[in-house]
Amino acid sequence: MVDPFLVSRRTFLAAGLGAAASATLSRGAEATAAPSALHRYQDYGWLRGFSVVPSWGARIEDAWWFYNGDRFREEVGLARSVHANCIRLWIEFTAWMASPEKVTADFQDAVKAIGESGMRAMPCLFNRWHDMRFDYGGTYTETLFRDWQPQLEYVKALVAPLAADPNVLAWDLCNEPQAFDLNSDVNKKEFAWLKDIANTVRDCKALQPITIGTMFAGNIETFAPLMDVLCAHPYATDEQSLKQKIDEAAALRAKYNKPLLVNECIPGCLDDLRRAECARYTTQHLAAAGMGWMGWALREGKAISTRRDRYDGNGIDSQGFHPFFTREGKLRAGLEFLTQQPSKLPPWQAT
Numbered sequence: 001m002v003d004p005f006l007v008s009r010r011t012f013l014a015a016g017l018g019a020a021a022s023a024t025l026s027r028g029a030e031a032t033a034a035p036s037a038l039h040r041y042q043d044y045g046w047l048r049g050f051s052v053v054p055s056w057g058a059r060i061e062d063a064w065w066f067y068n069g070d071r072f073r074e075e076v077g078l079a080r081s082v083h084a085n086c087i088r089l090w091i092e093f094t095a096w097m098a099s100p101e102k103v104t105a106d107f108q109d110a111v112k113a114i115g116e117s118g119m120r121a122m123p124c125l126f127n128r129w130h131d132m133r134f135d136y137g138g139t140y141t142e143t144l145f146r147d148w149q150p151q152l153e154y155v156k157a158l159v160a161p162l163a164a165d166p167n168v169l170a171w172d173l174c175n176e177p178q179a180f181d182l183n184s185d186v187n188k189k190e191f192a193w194l195k196d197i198a199n200t201v202r203d204c205k206a207l208q209p210i211t212i213g214t215m216f217a218g219n220i221e222t223f224a225p226l227m228d229v230l231c232a233h234p235y236a237t238d239e240q241s242l243k244q245k246i247d248e249a250a251a252l253r254a255k256y257n258k259p260l261l262v263n264e265c266i267p268g269c270l271d272d273l274r275r276a277e278c279a280r281y282t283t284q285h286l287a288a289a290g291m292g293w294m295g296w297a298l299r300e301g302k303a304i305s306t307r308r309d310r311y312d313g314n315g316i317d318s319q320g321f322h323p324f325f326t327r328e329g330k331l332r333a334g335l336e337f338l339t340q341q342p343s344k345l346p347p348w349q350a351t
Helices: 006-026 060-067 071-081 100-116 143-144 150-160 185-203 216-225 239-256 272-288
Strands: 048-052 086-090 119-122 171-173 210-213 231-234 260-262 293-295
Touching: 006 048, 048 071, 060 100, 071 100, 071 216, 086 210, 143 239, 150 171, 150 185, 171 185, 171 216, 185 216, 185 231, 185 239, 210 231, 216 231, 216 239, 231 239, 239 260
Parallel strands: 048 086, 048 293, 086 119, 119 171, 171 210, 231 260
Antiparallel strands: none
16 A cells, blocks of 8 residues: 655656666666566456455454454455455565464465465565554564564465465565665665565575565666566556556556566545446556556455545545455445456466
8 A cells, every 4th residue: 555655755756766766776686587487477457356454454463363264265255256366465474473383374275265266366475564553564664674584484484385386376575665765775775675585485486476566666666676577556546647657557567578467556435436436447447458456455354444444545535445345245335347247367267
């Protein structure tokens, strides 16, 4: 989710200044990217899915400390009712470190559950977006200046057993890393941290591609050398702004000659019908652009932005209430169009 407190800096970087700043540190990192043999596609227009922090979790840690496979399967089933084919599955080192063996086993069960439903998982291994009031966990700036070897062990524990599992569509290393101007020590650390994570995933011989949940032009360019598949989060509260963001993403796709997908999009709103109209044109334009879409978030729950009384600032009229399904498991009003069979099917269903 886009942090409203960073809008001015993001606007600055989107003008192209972020790309110049990133060139110095990231030059040469391209050589570390190895081609993947599983789930490599040039066009992602068929991508259709949701980010998931299960409804029982107020924080990412809760989702795993109180993991329930039956309840998880029930919630994933909601996504299939609107023809989703991918679930972006959030997890975090701080959740895993409390009970590595149990959380690893539960994570594997969640990936299996997604596969059982005919979808694919896109694990998101770290989160760097933080709400200023009701944060739901992740990695913090001060962590970047500590010993991150334990985090690399966490990555190995999750990735290695699933390195050739077709139920994993891609490895999303981090949601919205905050590195923009790579002249700063903090941002250099963040890039180095994610570069080590990317190398660790590749050392596990993962056959699936690597992406990073980057947001817009400057942020995408900073981390493009580490990714096999570029990623954008084109949140837009009007159709013209969305088209502009799509054009910017398409230009980067051509510049780096890499495919690009969207694994987070569609701003929230307290008004169901206004949110639904935004969802309609967003999904249509992104599918047509070959980028696909994954909405944030699947179901109303306890976490910030998944409950009406605790929404974030990233939304229509700054009302970031994002779920597609209510607490009772009902599709929010106006979203009935999502129950129609999509024209594009994922490659594992198209044959």
